[in-house]
Amino acid sequence: MLDLQTAPPETAQLAVAPVITARGLTKSYDRRSVILRGVDLQIQPGERIALIGSNGCGKSTLLKCLIGLHPISGGELDCLGARMQGGGSRAERQRLRQQTGFVFQKHCLVRRRTVLSNVIHGLFGAPGSWRAFSHSIAPEPWRQRALEALDAVNLADKAMMRADALSGGQQQRVAIARALVRRPRLLIADEPAASLDPVSGRNVMDLFQSLCGGQGITLLFTSHDMKHALDYATRVVALKQGRVLFDKPSGRVSQSDLNETFHG
Amino acid sequence: MADPRPLPTPDRMGGLSPAAFAALVTVGALVLVSMNNVAPSLGQLADGVPGMLRLVGRMLPPNTEADFLARIALRILETFQIALAGAAIGIVLSLPIAWLSARGLSPLGRGAFLVKAFVSLLRTIPDLVWALLFVATVGLGAVAGTMTIMVDTIGFCGRFFAEAMEDAEREPQEALRAIGANRASVLVGGVLPDIMPSLINSSLFALEKAVRSSVVLGLVGAGGIGQELKVAFDLFQYRNASMIILVIFAIVLLMELCTDKLRARVR
Numbered sequence A: 001m002l003d004l005q006t007a008p009p010e011t012a013q014l015a016v017a018p019v020i021t022a023r024g025l026t027k028s029y030d031r032r033s034v035i036l037r038g039v040d041l042q043i044q045p046g047e048r049i050a051l052i053g054s055n056g057c058g059k060s061t062l063l064k065c066l067i068g069l070h071p072i073s074g075g076e077l078d079c080l081g082a083r084m085q086g087g088g089s090r091a092e093r094q095r096l097r098q099q100t101g102f103v104f105q106k107h108c109l110v111r112r113r114t115v116l117s118n119v120i121h122g123l124f125g126a127p128g129s130w131r132a133f134s135h136s137i138a139p140e141p142w143r144q145r146a147l148e149a150l151d152a153v154n155l156a157d158k159a160m161m162r163a164d165a166l167s168g169g170q171q172q173r174v175a176i177a178r179a180l181v182r183r184p185r186l187l188i189a190d191e192p193a194a195s196l197d198p199v200s201g202r203n204v205m206d207l208f209q210s211l212c213g214g215q216g217i218t219l220l221f222t223s224h225d226m227k228h229a230l231d232y233a234t235r236v237v238a239l240k241q242g243r244v245l246f247d248k249p250s251g252r253v254s255q256s257d258l259n260e261t262f263h264g
Numbered sequence B: 001m002a003d004p005r006p007l008p009t010p011d012r013m014g015g016l017s018p019a020a021f022a023a024l025v026t027v028g029a030l031v032l033v034s035m036n037n038v039a040p041s042l043g044q045l046a047d048g049v050p051g052m053l054r055l056v057g058r059m060l061p062p063n064t065e066a067d068f069l070a071r072i073a074l075r076i077l078e079t080f081q082i083a084l085a086g087a088a089i090g091i092v093l094s095l096p097i098a099w100l101s102a103r104g105l106s107p108l109g110r111g112a113f114l115v116k117a118f119v120s121l122l123r124t125i126p127d128l129v130w131a132l133l134f135v136a137t138v139g140l141g142a143v144a145g146t147m148t149i150m151v152d153t154i155g156f157c158g159r160f161f162a163e164a165m166e167d168a169e170r171e172p173q174e175a176l177r178a179i180g181a182n183r184a185s186v187l188v189g190g191v192l193p194d195i196m197p198s199l200i201n202s203s204l205f206a207l208e209k210a211v212r213s214s215v216v217l218g219l220v221g222a223g224g225i226g227q228e229l230k231v232a233f234d235l236f237q238y239r240n241a242s243m244i245i246l247v248i249f250a251i252v253l254l255m256e257l258c259t260d261k262l263r264a265r266v267r
Helices: A012-016 A059-066 A090-098 A115-123 A129-133 A140-152 A168-180 A198-215 A226-232 A255-262 B018-038 B042-059 B066-101 B109-124 B127-138 B142-167 B170-179 B183-220 B225-234 B238-265
Strands: A020-028 A034-043 A048-052 A074-079 A100-103 A186-190 A218-222 A235-240 A243-249
Touching: A020 A059, A034 A059, A034 A243, A048 A059, A048 A198, A048 A226, A059 A074, A059 A186, A059 A218, A090 A100, A100 A168, A100 B170, A115 A129, A115 A140, A115 A168, A115 B170, A129 B183, A140 A168, A168 A198, A168 B170, A186 A198, A198 A218, A198 A226, A235 A255, A243 A255, B042 B238, B066 B109, B066 B142, B066 B183, B066 B225, B066 B238, B109 B142, B127 B142, B127 B183, B142 B183, B170 B183, B183 B225, B183 B238, B225 B238
Parallel strands: A048 A218, A048 A235, A100 A186, A186 A218
Antiparallel strands: A020 A034, A020 A074, A235 A243
């Protein structure tokens, strides 16, 4: 099984510092399309956070801002020690992404490559990462690490199959293995179960819970499935029109909270 | 109760604006004027038939002398080498050029259009003109032919590779960027595998095109079988010419069969 020890924190201070601190975070693409309107959020190491809200409320944008895929427009953002004002410097983005795994809604695998190569792609950005292009030129320790990640998601036997030959659920598990192979401290998942049937979706969420819960990886995921949000998260953060509507432990989220999030 | 009023019938020319109609009439007029000026008349065609039959008669039977065939074989080999070397170098050089010119992927940002314009320039100038230029600069022979094919291939593949890169799936690229992959890694890890069938198809077309082009380059002194064909016509050796045309036909047909088979296997 994969040794999912997370990357060692650089200082003792980092080990206890929040993983994410956002204050007054704003994001707009132009004057008319303001997506985030002053988001305050703090996430501690090891937490599992569900980000919920209607379509277009800014969930995916917030996730992408956290790792500098979209530069923020205003406010303060500190993610794993990297200050991401204006998207952060290239070096900071690189350092941050080294410690972060990102799972997309539509798994986003390179469909014509093998499962093993896709998982090894997770090591792009590491020194010598041009060899992460394909499993056939990757160093042996990387191949081994990728196989262990595949084993952790029960797909080691599919390593040499083409990615597009797998089912949607299996492809999502490969995407999770790709995120895990870099031994992240923070795992971000944007509606990881949205494109899956209920059983596959539940399996994927179980996998997140066991892998992250057991190894102390901080998990931040978005979901439209309230059962997933309440069952698998320790805390639920609701966004509405680009602002945090509520931020509370999942056990204390009431039906009226959900009604206000989606209807009110 | 049914409405007694008749249903409004759609306008017969509803999809055609007055401007479009005027443009259509202008193009039609241009075609007719051009045909009147340069297309053969029925009388000219009728007059040409006996001449064509006489020429075909002088071309038959094709020359099958062993010495001649050996000379042709060497020229065909040279032609094939010109096509293969020129296309291979052109295809390899097209990849970075296409990357530099691909919108949304190019490290040059908005400067990508300059590279695109350069590729257009290579494509716009016909291969025989390139051959004349290279014969004038590097001299008569196969090297000029190879350089011509190379430039022609860059013009062709540079455009199609860039278009394929621009059309590649965006999601895997974003996923790789989220991981921390740089531009080159996104290209090699995400874009190229996705567009590989398109790259292979374009490359095979380029090779096919290179073989067809290389047989005529000899007409302007850039090596290959075309040189023999020109000599045969210049010296009225029509039986030699017919043999060369048959060999060219066989080579191009063989090439097309091979590339068709390879294309069918790409998925």
